[in-house]
Structures are given as structure tokens and as C-alpha cells.
Amino acid sequence: MRKSLQSPRSAVTALLVVASLALAGCSGDDDASAEPETVETTHLDGTVEEVEVPEEPQTWPLTGLEVPDDGSAETRHPVIVTKMDNTPSSSPQMGLSHADLVVEELVEGGITRLAAFFYSDIPGTVGPVRSMRASDIGIVTPVRASIVTSGAANITLSRINGAGITHYGEGYKGFFRESSRSAPYNLMADLKEVASTIKQKMSRPEDYLPWGTADDLPKGPKAASIDADFGNHTTTWQYADGRYHNTNSYAPEDDQFPADTVLVLRVQVGDAGYRDPAGYPVPETKLVGQGAAVLFHAGRAVRGTWSKNNLTSPIKLSTKKGDLTVPAGRVWIELVPAADGDVTWTK
Structure with missing residues (x-):
């Protein structure tokens, strides 16, 4: 039985009687305007009080950590994965401290590239931004992520597009070339700018890991x-x-x-x-x-x-x-x- 919030005068003697259960948004609509679940409780003095039922703690899909309940969490965007160079030419890499999760994958020549996942914290500048690989399909699709990338070979683009993955590259808002770096290691992206172009109400992705x-x-x-x-x-x-x-x-x-x-x-x-x-x-x-x-x-x-x-x-x-x-x-x-x-x- 749920405990109710009791008025001061009935805090000691009042007994909780559940009079009715009102479920807001019971149509199954996930719209953000749906009212929270409440219960009506009746005290011995006859007063009726409507109490909001606390929601189960929400967690971030990429970390499993609890989402803050102070309204600071911004999730009106998909998971954004940035493909980043991981060679000495990438130094200094930017933005990794803001990532929720990182996947390191093999590319040609026995070197690696990073798929940095951003969702709970969208930073400013990240990079250097590099190209996609077909390997990325299995890496990003479980959370329906969009990819920030410098592009890909035609055969890879065909497969990425066939998998229904949205990707953003140079020419979109937020991308720029850093003059202090040498090409192709000078393409950077302001993820806040990128996210602003795709801002929309998104349902929570599935957990990336158990x-x-x-x-x-x-x-x-x-x-x-x-x-x-x-x-x-x-x-x-x-x-x-x-x-x-x-x-x-x-x-x-x-x-x-x-x-x-x-x-x-x-x-x-x-x-x-x-x-x-x-x-x-x-x-x-x-x-x-x-x-x-x-x-x-x-x-x-x-x-x-x-x-x-x-x-x-x-x-x-x-x-x-x-x-x-x-x-x-x-x-x-x-x-x-x-x-x-x-x-x-x-x-």
C-alpha cells in the first residue's frame, strides 16, 4: 500500500484509505504534456488529498546513471555519435570528456578510430571528425544514433543509407575547418550547433549495455x-x-x-x-x-x-x-x- 502525504493535524492519527486511482495519460501516448500519475487519499477528518505518485528513477541509456530530476536534462535530440581520428595527427582530440560512451574500432593499416557517443551532455567543439566505416552500422543502430562524420567511401555510404542511419557532414551547420591543423585532420564540429538543427522530441533509446x-x-x-x-x-x-x-x-x-x-x-x-x-x-x-x-x-x-x-x-x-x-x-x-x-x- 502506498503511503500518502498527511496534513500536520492528521500526521499521527490519520489512516490512509485509498479512495481512487487516477492514471493520467492512460491512452499510452508518450507526449510530454501527459499529466503525472496521482492517487486520491482520504483522511479520517474527511479531507481528500491528491498525491502525485513518484516516477521510477529514469536512467541514461548510454551510462545507466540516473537522469537528474532538476529539469536540466536535455533529450530532444537523438544520440549523436562523432567519428574521431585516433592517431598522433589528431592531437589534441577535443570533446571526449563529455562523451557518455566510446567505442574504439579497427580501421585500415592496423590503427583505430573512435565512435564517441554523446547524449546526456552535448558539448561544443569535438574532433577531429573523420569518415565512417561499415562497421559503424552495428555500433550505432542499437540506439538509433545519428553520425557526425567527414563522409565515407561510396560503397560505405550506400550501406549506411540502406541501414537508415542519419549522418551529418561538412556543409551542415556546426562544421568548420580549424586553421591550426592540417587536412584531413582539421575538420571539427560544434555539436551544440549540429544538435540545434535536428532538435526534436525523441523517445528514449534502449540501453546500450545491460x-x-x-x-x-x-x-x-x-x-x-x-x-x-x-x-x-x-x-x-x-x-x-x-x-x-x-x-x-x-x-x-x-x-x-x-x-x-x-x-x-x-x-x-x-x-x-x-x-x-x-x-x-x-x-x-x-x-x-x-x-x-x-x-x-x-x-x-x-x-x-x-x-x-x-x-x-x-x-x-x-x-x-x-x-x-x-x-x-x-x-x-x-x-x-x-x-x-x-x-x-x-x-
Whole structure:
């Protein structure tokens, strides 16, 4: 039985009697103008009081963290994924500290590129902005994200468009070339400007990961130092002060992604069917099916497996004992090639 708010004079003696239950917006309409759920309560003195029923805590789909109830949350936009360069030429990367989640994926030449997800916090300038890959279809579609990009090869554009993914590039509001950088590493985007052009009422996306708490995790071995090897690039992490720090990040110290968790998924990699301008074959990460996973949190490693039924479905995690959840927080996902990559860690 729900407890009611009681008037001072009946606070001690009043008994709660639920007289009726009024559900506002019971038509199923998700319109923001729908009235909150209320209950009418009758006190012993005959007074009737209408009490608003507290809503269940809402959480962000990309972090699992609670949405503030002070009205500051702005969600009238889709999830915006920015494709960012991840080579020394990208230095300094901008905007990563505002991202909810980051996915690091293999591109040609054994190097990597970042898909930085922005939803709860839309910053100003981010970049350098680079091109899309077919791998991005499986990465962004589970949350119906739009992509901020410098473009893509025609074969990739055809597949991206066929998947129904909205993308924005140079020529749209918010994009500019930074004069202090060299092309093609000088394309930047003001995400606030980009978001202003696509502002609309959006329904909440599905959770990107199965969120839980640290108490839900099995106790794995200590893992303070992590190396995610993609071939010609290794991303290194060090656990300190309650978070994982990317020790070879190209972002300035005050703008790095504050990872609460590093999630490594071992993935199959195929051939995208074309070569880049330098002649390298373009790989395509297959974020579908299943594979080995290692979840790093609070300085420990938990081994498991990941699965994804199709490109649009969310990622599921499990161990031999059952489902595996990710502690709510900000997560960096490493899509490490199963065949030619590796992940190692030490105490």
C-alpha cells in the first residue's frame, strides 16, 4: 500500500484509505504534456488529498546513471555519435570528456578510430571528425544514433543509407575547418550547433549495455594495467583513483574520457571490399554473433562472453554462471580483433 502525504493535524492519527486511482495519460501516448500519475487519499477528518505518485528513477541509456530530476536534462535530440581520428595527427582530440560512451574500432593499416557517443551532455567543439566505416552500422543502430562524420567511401555510404542511419557532414551547420591543423585532420564540429538543427522530441533509446552495479560482478583477478592490441596500435589503460586512465590518449589531460569501466570484446573482422587511398584494404568489424569478453572494473578483470543477435540488437554479456551486467557509469569499449589482436593485463 502506498503511503500518502498527511496534513500536520492528521500526521499521527490519520489512516490512509485509498479512495481512487487516477492514471493520467492512460491512452499510452508518450507526449510530454501527459499529466503525472496521482492517487486520491482520504483522511479520517474527511479531507481528500491528491498525491502525485513518484516516477521510477529514469536512467541514461548510454551510462545507466540516473537522469537528474532538476529539469536540466536535455533529450530532444537523438544520440549523436562523432567519428574521431585516433592517431598522433589528431592531437589534441577535443570533446571526449563529455562523451557518455566510446567505442574504439579497427580501421585500415592496423590503427583505430573512435565512435564517441554523446547524449546526456552535448558539448561544443569535438574532433577531429573523420569518415565512417561499415562497421559503424552495428555500433550505432542499437540506439538509433545519428553520425557526425567527414563522409565515407561510396560503397560505405550506400550501406549506411540502406541501414537508415542519419549522418551529418561538412556543409551542415556546426562544421568548420580549424586553421591550426592540417587536412584531413582539421575538420571539427560544434555539436551544440549540429544538435540545434535536428532538435526534436525523441523517445528514449534502449540501453546500450545491460546495466547493473559493482556488487553484481563476480570477483575477478586484479588488473590495474591493460593493453588492447589492434595490430599497429595498442591502447593502454591504468587504473588509479577509482577510474581507468588512457595513458597514451591524444586528448589533453583535462579533456580525456573518464572511464569507469573498460569492456573488451573480441570480434571477427572481414574485408569491407575496397581499399583506402593509401592502398590498404579496409577492414570491417563484425559486431554480430558472439565472442570472448573481458570486463575491467575497479581494478579487476571479469571474463565472459558477448553476444549480439543482429546489427540492431543490443549487446548481451554472460559468464558461465549467468548474465553479466556492467556497473552504471562511463564505459570505453574496445573491439579487439579476435584473430590478429590481443588483450593483456597485469596487477
